[in-house]
Amino acid sequence: MKISAQEEYGLRCLVQLAALGKGESLTLPQIAGREGISAANAGKLMWLLNKAGFVQAIRGTKGGYSLARPPGEIHLSEVIKILDADEINTHCESYTGILDSCVHNGDCGIRPVIVGLHEIVQDALSQITLAQLVGTEAKVDERFHRIQGLKNRHVSV
Amino acid sequence: MKISAQEEYGLRCLVQLAALGKGESLTLPQIAGREGISAANAGKLMWLLNKAGFVQAIRGTKGGYSLARPPGEIHLSEVIKILDADEINTHCESYTGILDSCVHNGDCGIRPVIVGLHEIVQDALSQITLAQLVGTEAKVDERFHRIQGLKNRHVSV
DNA sequence: GCTAATCTTGACATAAAAGTAAAGATTTGC
């Protein structure tokens, strides 16, 4: 179970924008420089995020990117759903075995685990907004563990 | 956030073995046939699982694989840790940007989220054993949702 | 001891994800 590069860097770029003051924006080279990725790569990520309606892009001199909605209203669950190509809803369709369709269709003991894990992850991410990720690691970590307090989340098997 | 093919099929193969009676075993072609993957592919997975001590392999005619421990004592968290190459502990080291090391070292608002998610997933998986995954999807799903009952797991931010 | 069945291992091939490049489109400011 892992986070893809697209998910991680896409989210990082959004956090950059969330940290801006009202009216401010960042260009691709600025975003790329702060994240240690190439401007071309940042461009691809921002294109995705723009299509999905998370950011607003302005072209031309004085152009750049800014958030399309207040950072406190953008939940990580929405962002990840875009950046991971809606994995939670398409997993069982992207079968790679040697048969025509998944041999487990109809009676699959693993599916509830996979679906359940995604639900748990989505649920946890739905409780975090971009606004909460602005700031230093120490602050973010402190807040994260407060939320995690209600631990003991389970996957129904 | 997604489950890799190695994680999914490795886990499936283990569930096959967990469903066996005492003294029974399965050969690579048998395991492969039931999962809809090639015998070569199954061989690689079982090799990993054997190295990690989850299964016992017997060579030669009448050979095959069986679980090395009772299925009720093998937790999914241990299995996934092997199959995903210990992602939870190595994520920040496998940096792929253009700099020498992660630009976020020392002050990274995203890290608590990534680490926290992995913790939540591991925690949920630690409450499921192979024994619980044996049976039909309906039964497994019912049990899964019972565990998930204590919902509202959070990632501390 | 020979043969057939089976696991083991490393090298190789294929497919998917990640990242790069280049040409096009839009806007600002002169």
Next chain:
DNA sequence: GCAAATCTTTACTTTTATGTCAAGATTAGC
């Protein structure tokens, strides 16, 4: 209206994950 700055889009390259192959090693049974 021209030039510079910027985003957009598609095609391509590289890297990583996945899957295959073939030769080797081990065991059972004859």
